[in-house]
Amino acid sequence: MYTLKVEAAFEAAHRVVGYPGKCDRLHGHNWVVEAIVEGKTLDELGMLVDFKEIKRALQAAVDTYDHRFLNELPPFSEGINPTAENLARILYETLEKHPIFLRDTRLAGVRVFESPKTSVLYTKD
Numbered sequence: 223m224y225t226l227k228v229e230a231a232f233e234a235a236h237r238v239v240g241y242p243g244k245c246d247r248l249h250g251h252n253w254v255v256e257a258i259v260e261g262k263t264l265d266e267l268g269m270l271v272d273f274k275e276i277k278r279a280l281q282a283a284v285d286t287y288d289h290r291f292l293n294e295l296p297p298f299s300e301g302i303n304p305t306a307e308n309l310a311r312i313l314y315e316t317l318e319k320h321p322i323f324l325r326d327t328r329l330a331g332v333r334v335f336e337s338p339k340t341s342v343l344y345t346k347d
């Protein structure tokens with residue numbers, strides 16, 4: 223089994239509505255997102271999947287949120303708090319629809335860092 227990891231970043235503001243503390247206030251993060259990809263079968267070049275393909279898909283997914291106020295964007299504007307947990311799941315659900323993952327390669331997880339020391343890993347299981 224091979225495990226690949228590709229990273230992208232974006233900057234965005236959010237509010238954790240109802241949080242009993244300062245996270246309820248408007249503030250921002252330099253979010254870092256990792257896509258973790260697994261598979262067993264290499265292509266004729268010896269690659270599981272081209273890093274560039276994953277990077278492009280991940281960048282497109284995070285660009286939706288770059289320099290935005292997350293609470294104003296769907297699905298967060300529909301009552302889902304834009305926590306790192308929800309963001310990781312939504313990015314996972316967005317990315318897994320990419321044609322790369324219709325082949326033998328599987329999206330194993332998405333990790334969202336709210337800061338260098340705090341992150342959430344979402345996996346489907």
Ligand SMILES: [Zn+2]
Nearest residue numbers: 236245249251
């Ligand atoms: Zn925050």
